[in-house]
Amino acid sequence: MDILLFGEYFLIIALIVFSFATLRIITYKSTSMGLIGTSSFTLALTLLLLTVGTIHNIGFFKDIALALLLLGIVGTIAYAAVMRRAK
Amino acid sequence: MFGIDSGIIILIQSILLIISALLIIIASVGVLRIDGNLDNVVYARIHILGIVDVAGIIAFLALGQPLFALIYLFLAPLLAHALANAYFHGEDTHNNPVLNPNIEETILEDALDEDEAFELISEEVPIGDEADSQEDLDSSEDSSIDESLEESGDDGND
Numbered sequence: 001m002d003i004l005l006f007g008e009y010f011l012i013i014a015l016i017v018f019s020f021a022t023l024r025i026i027t028y029k030s031t032s033m034g035l036i037g038t039s040s041f042t043l044a045l046t047l048l049l050l051t052v053g054t055i056h057n058i059g060f061f062k063d064i065a066l067a068l069l070l071l072g073i074v075g076t077i078a079y080a081a082v083m084r085r086a087k
Numbered sequence: 088m089f090g091i092d093s094g095i096i097i098l099i100q101s102i103l104l105i106i107s108a109l110l111i112i113i114a115s116v117g118v119l120r121i122d123g124n125l126d127n128v129v130y131a132r133i134h135i136l137g138i139v140d141v142a143g144i145i146a147f148l149a150l151g152q153p154l155f156a157l158i159y160l161f162l163a164p165l166l167a168h169a170l171a172n173a174y175f176h177g178e179d180t181h182n183n184p185v186l187n188p189n190i191e192e193t194i195l196e197d198a199l200d201e202d203e204a205f206e207l208i209s210e211e212v213p214i215g216d217e218a219d220s221q222e223d224l225d226s227s228e229d230s231s232i233d234e235s236l237e238e239s240g241d242d243g244n245d
Binding site: 003004006007008010011013014015017018020021024025028030031032033035036039040043046047050051054062065066069070073074076077079080081083084086 | 097101111112114118123133146152165
């Protein structure tokens with residue numbers, strides 16, 4: 001087995017575990033914990049898309065991952081700014 | 088690439104991917120195992136997820152996507168600061184005196200308790216003979232200085 005493929009699959013497994021951890025964070029009742037979990041889930045999903053796209057040579061996964069990373073983080077920062085001013 | 092054998096680059100990529108995967112697993116376990124009843128646990132979770140941010144940047148680089156790594160390198164600290172700031176001004180009743188006006192009284196009571204504890208500790212510590220002899224030495228030095236000043240006729244203000 002190619003060692004690069006092993007590393008990529010190991011990363012996929014780690015990201016799946018991390019995704020469940022972020023889902024557990026999202027289920028806390030406070031809004032800020034939901035924001036933290038969502039931003040972490042965005043990162044996990046971006047890495048998953050990139051890794052799967054690299055393994056199977058799917059080009060548009062990279063575009064989706066880039067859009068997800070940018071919009072997810074910027075959206076989270078914007079919501080955090082609104083939440084800071086709202087109270 | 089750069090005159091380096093492609094086999095070595097693949098090996099480095101694999102090692103970086105495995106390191107980032109291990110960091111992500113460790114951070115996941117840490118986030119799940121941390122006690123939710125602790126004070127300031129939200130800041131602790133943000134701190135733990137910083138490990139995942141670094142692991143993500145390493146993984147982006149190992150997957151051959153430096154643009155992603157650069158973007159996330161700049162955005163991750165902003166994100167963490169925005170989240171912590173929003174929590175402090177929005178929901179943090181433990182540290183923010185605006186949301187919890189009783190917090191200053193609580194801090195004052197804690198400080199008073201600390202003073203009382205310090206007084207109790209200082210009372211319990213026995214004062215030895217050395218301290219008394221040191222005080223005697225200080226007083227004798229002062230008196231000798233005064234005597235020398237009187238003999239010279241100088242009042243010591245010059």
